[in-house]
């Protein structure tokens with residue numbers, strides 16, 4: 001059997017009520033595109049009847065594939081499991097909770113046909129719900145999008161929208177950890193992909209509850225730090241740690257020189273001077289940072305050479 005053209009990857013965590021509606025909408029929408037497809041549902045350790053529901057749906061619709069995790073590993077892991085299994089030329093991700101509209105998929109495909117490697121949904125009308133979500137959802141979301149965009153240089157209005165399409169090579173080439181699923185377009189930019197956005201429909205949740213609270217704000221900030229570092233310095237850690245190290249070491253050294261000078265020339269007493277402590281602190285910090293950079297250089301070599309992972313990405317080759 002030949003590979004399907006599209007792979008839809010859907011993380012599922014306690015979404016028993018949504019699932020039949022989801023498949024009921026998704027399958028006709030996909031059939032309308034005229035392409036062959038597979039739907040990979042990853043049950044992320046649901047405690048409700050999601051798995052039984054998926055099993056039933058698979059009997060009705062054999063193009064549904066189901067992966068069941070042993071426990072809840074998180075949305076990122078669910079996406080990763082789907083990406084590993086995806087066979088389609090184009091991989092589309094979406095949520096199981098009906099918040100993404102399957103009828104937007106053709107829009108994503110049209111954009112992909114223009115030659116983009118990643119097309120991200122942008123939930124334009126997302127904020128019509130009223131004031132309460134303003135503080136807990138809108139503000140954090142806007143801040144996160146702005147932070148991630150400026151931090152990674154990949155400007156998207158809506159990193160949080162799960163409805164996204166990727167060319168297969170893109171998702172096959174990246175490894176996800178932590179909560180990095182939100183950053184896939186930014187991580188992929190490391191390989192020089194082209195990214196576009198299309199406005200998509202947004203619906204509020206009908207069944208079940210959101211799996212995230214405000215705690216994700218902190219996690220997003222920490223993840224951003226990781227991604228930012230990986231994008232800029234993952235193959236040359238000494239250049240960031242070393243630079244910081246040289247600066248602190250240099251400052252400490254100059255202060256030390258000054259103190260030595262006034263001690264030797266003017267006979268000043270140093271024991272009571274906080275500056276002496278500062279100088280020692282800065283010099284030690286500098287040495288540690290430089291050492292850390294050197295260790296980082298070793299780690300980078302192990303990372304790339306142990307998996308034969310090149311430090312470049314080729315678009316095409318002639319001859």
Ligand code: UDP
Nearest residue numbers: 011012013044074075078095096097210211
């Ligand atoms: N999800 C998951 N594992 C988790 C949390 C969420 O697979 O640990 C799935 C969930 O079932 C849904 C999607 O990820 O399909 C997005 O979750 P949710 O709707 O709760 O996030 P929100 O829309 O509130 O950002």
Ligand code: MG
Nearest residue numbers: 095097099210
């Ligand atoms: Mg949702």
